[in-house]
Amino acid sequence: MSISMIGLFQEATPAADAMDGLKNAGFELGSFDVLTGTPYPEGAFGEHVPQHRLFRFPAFGAIIGFTLSLFLTAATQLAYPLVTGGKPILSIFAMLIIMYELTMLSGVIATVIGIIFESRLPNLKMGAYDRRITEGWIGVVINLEDESRADDAEKVLNYAGAVEIKKA
Amino acid sequence: MVNLPKKENHDSHHTLPPENVESSVIVEDLIATTNGASKSFKIIAIGLGIMSVLGIIALVLKWINYSDDSTRWGYVAALVSFLLSITGGAPMVAMGPVMAKANWVRPLTRLAAIFSFAGVSTIIVLIPLLFLLPPLVVDGTRRRSIWFEAPNYSPHIWGIIGMVLLLITGIALFYSAALPDFAVMRENSTGWRQKLGKKLARGWVGTDSQWRTLRMRIGMFGTFYFFVMVMVNFLYTTDFAQGVVPGYRDAIYTLYHTVSSWQGGVAALVIALWIVRRNMKLEKYIHLDAFWSLGRLLFALTLLWIYLFYSSFIVFWYGRSENDKATLDLLVRGPMIWAFLAGATFIWLVPWWILIWNRVRKSINGMAIGSCVIIIGLLLDRIRLFVSAWSVPQEFIHQKWLKQIPGTIYPDIFDVIIALGSISLSILMIMLMTKIIPVLSIWQIQEFNLLSKPIKFIKGHATLIAKPD
Numbered sequence: 117m118s119i120s121m122i123g124l125f126q127e128a129t130p131a132a133d134a135m136d137g138l139k140n141a142g143f144e145l146g147s148f149d150v151l152t153g154t155p156y157p158e159g160a161f162g163e164h165v166p167q168h169r170l171f172r173f174p175a176f177g178a179i180i181g182f183t184l185s186l187f188l189t190a191a192t193q194l195a196y197p198l199v200t201g202g203k204p205i206l207s208i209f210a211m212l213i214i215m216y217e218l219t220m221l222s223g224v225i226a227t228v229i230g231i232i233f234e235s236r237l238p239n240l241k242m243g244a245y246d247r248r249i250t251e252g253w254i255g256v257v258i259n260l261e262d263e264s265r266a267d268d269a270e271k272v273l274n275y276a277g278a279v280e281i282k283k284a
Numbered sequence: 285m286v287n288l289p290k291k292e293n294h295d296s297h298h299t300l301p302p303e304n305v306e307s308s309v310i311v312e313d314l315i316a317t318t319n320g321a322s323k324s325f326k327i328i329a330i331g332l333g334i335m336s337v338l339g340i341i342a343l344v345l346k347w348i349n350y351s352d353d354s355t356r357w358g359y360v361a362a363l364v365s366f367l368l369s370i371t372g373g374a375p376m377v378a379m380g381p382v383m384a385k386a387n388w389v390r391p392l393t394r395l396a397a398i399f400s401f402a403g404v405s406t407i408i409v410l411i412p413l414l415f416l417l418p419p420l421v422v423d424g425t426r427r428r429s430i431w432f433e434a435p436n437y438s439p440h441i442w443g444i445i446g447m448v449l450l451l452i453t454g455i456a457l458f459y460s461a462a463l464p465d466f467a468v469m470r471e472n473s474t475g476w477r478q479k480l481g482k483k484l485a486r487g488w489v490g491t492d493s494q495w496r497t498l499r500m501r502i503g504m505f506g507t508f509y510f511f512v513m514v515m516v517n518f519l520y521t522t523d524f525a526q527g528v529v530p531g532y533r534d535a536i537y538t539l540y541h542t543v544s545s546w547q548g549g550v551a552a553l554v555i556a557l558w559i560v561r562r563n564m565k566l567e568k569y570i571h572l573d574a575f576w577s578l579g580r581l582l583f584a585l586t587l588l589w590i591y592l593f594y595s596s597f598i599v600f601w602y603g604r605s606e607n608d609k610a611t612l613d614l615l616v617r618g619p620m621i622w623a624f625l626a627g628a629t630f631i632w633l634v635p636w637w638i639l640i641w642n643r644v645r646k647s648i649n650g651m652a653i654g655s656c657v658i659i660i661g662l663l664l665d666r667i668r669l670f671v672s673a674w675s676v677p678q679e680f681i682h683q684k685w686l687k688q689i690p691g692t693i694y695p696d697i698f699d700v701i702i703a704l705g706s707i708s709l710s711i712l713m714i715m716l717m718t719k720i721i722p723v724l725s726i727w728q729i730q731e732f733n734l735l736s737k738p739i740k741f742i743k744g745h746a747t748l749i750a751k752p753d
Contacts (some may be wrong), residue, residue: 153307153464155495157752163492170500224508227591231504235497239487247471249490252307252730257489 178225327407373549
């Protein structure tokens with residue numbers, strides 16, 4: 117049975133030590149994290165920073181929008197070939213406006229979808245938590261597949277100076 | 285004899301940096317601001333509620349009596365512009381300085397974002413104008429507008445879509461920054477506020493990746509808000525002012541309206557901060573530095589008003605064509621000259637000479653006075669622009685330029701009640717929001733304390749600010 121364990125710290129330095137301790141004890145990166153009530157500078161606890169994929173969403177959205185707009189403008193003009201002002205049927209400068217707008221629109225919509233996806237909210241399984249985190253305490257939380265390494269994790273947290281350890 | 289420099293007390297003309305406050309105290313203090321309501325708060329809220337209802341009744345009665353005469357709706361159009369400026373302009377403070385990584389802005393962002401909710405009032409007042417605005421084709425002929433070949437009711441549809449989109453984007457900007465505080469409410473509030481916090485926190489626990497995506501969301505919705513706000517200002521000024529006056533073409537008008545909207549928004553935020561600081565006893569969180577920094581911004585925006593007005597004016601002045609002269613007659617030197625002179629005095633001349641003094645910008649009361657003057661000036665400026673535009677009868681819509689300048693239009697009793705009602709509704713919505721969620725962002729004040737420390741610097745005092753991002 118998977119368990120979630122949290123060590124509570126009043127100061128940032130011992131919490132950072134606990135993160136180092138868990139890393140050195142061989143716990144898998146990504147299985148432990150730090151919980152704070154306010155954003156600390158990135159990397160302040162030596163935490164694992166997972167690579168986000170947000171940039172892919174606007175890029176793919178823009179490519180899809182551009183492709184669609186190219187098809188839309190070219191197909192409609194070829195379907196209704198009206199010569200306007202002596203310009204060619206496929207007039208690039210007239211097409212550019214629609215292509216730009218549809219590319220931007222798709223990029224924006226994809227970004228909104230991406231940010232919702234990347235936020236991982238709602239977080240239905242909160243795991244171990246403590247209300248004192250909202251009051252400035254720092255939580256180091258570790259998620260374990262089973263109880264086999266729970267004692268090791270508890271030892272690391274205690275050694276770093278956890279004020280309290282809770283399991284959920 | 286040697287003249288020695290006069291010894292001064294250094295602290296007498298320098299402000300001491302704010303002291304840091306314990307995180308638990310911040311939570312306790314700010315959660316307490318949402319609990320209960322004082323007797324005076326309830327009386328004011330009830331009074332504003334009654335005024336709001338009266339305003340809506342007056343709007344309906346005006347529609348029943350004058351729905352066939354668009355010239356009587358200029359003050360309502362000016363009111364929409366005024367409300368759009370205040371409620372749309374203030375949230376810009378929640379993203380502009382944040383993106384510039386200004387530390388002083390952290391305690392203000394929540395209050396600035398809350399102004400978005402008052403956009404409901406703007407939409408309510410806009411509704412009758414949508415029915416009064418002429419379609420693109422009038423009497424079988426297409427009138428001059430920005431909508432070439434567009435469907436007949438494009439200005440109406442895009443006008444309301446723009447306003448609703450601004451409201452939604454503003455609320456999204458508010459919510460994206462409020463998630464951590466809903467988690468604080470989940471853990472520290474009681475009763476319905478705790479349940480609301482639990483529901484809206486969406487399982488927020490404050491992991492590193494949650495904080496990272498929070499920053500992304502604020503940046504993204506802030507950018508969207510900026511785009512939508514400019515778009516709405518463009519649509520409203522072109523369709524509901526320039527579009528109803530024959531021959532009125534001004535490329536700078538939208539920018540003028542947008543920038544003066546920021547000016548009004550910042551001024552309204554200063555007044556709201558002054559009230560919150562005083563009435564909620566939040567002096568240890570809303571520091572003089574915030575007023576001082578907003579003062580610089582407000583001063584710059586005040587100077588921009590005259591720059592943009594003059595840039596616009598000079599084109600008509602030197603143009604001297606018939607429609608240029610008619611536009612100046614209508615908007616500046618004609619029937620609304622009283623509004624022009626009073627507006628320019630209050631939105632630019634007086635605040636210029638109030639805010640030019642560092643001592644005033646560095647004082648909380650001085651900033652509040654300067655901001656009140658700007659709000660009055662903004663209202664007069666919007667009256668000048670929209671009352672004069674709507675005073676043109678719709679029979680003139682196909683003229684090449686305005687050949688007959690209408691007379692001065694004064695507000696009727698409905699206009700006065702609608703104005704008081706809609707402004708009351710806006711204030712009421714902001715007041716009620718302060719009882720739902722802490723008026724200052726808890727996590728941002730904790731971040732403010734985390735990243736800044738008051739230090740002794742040689743013989744003086746300073747704040748050491750970390751800028752890690």
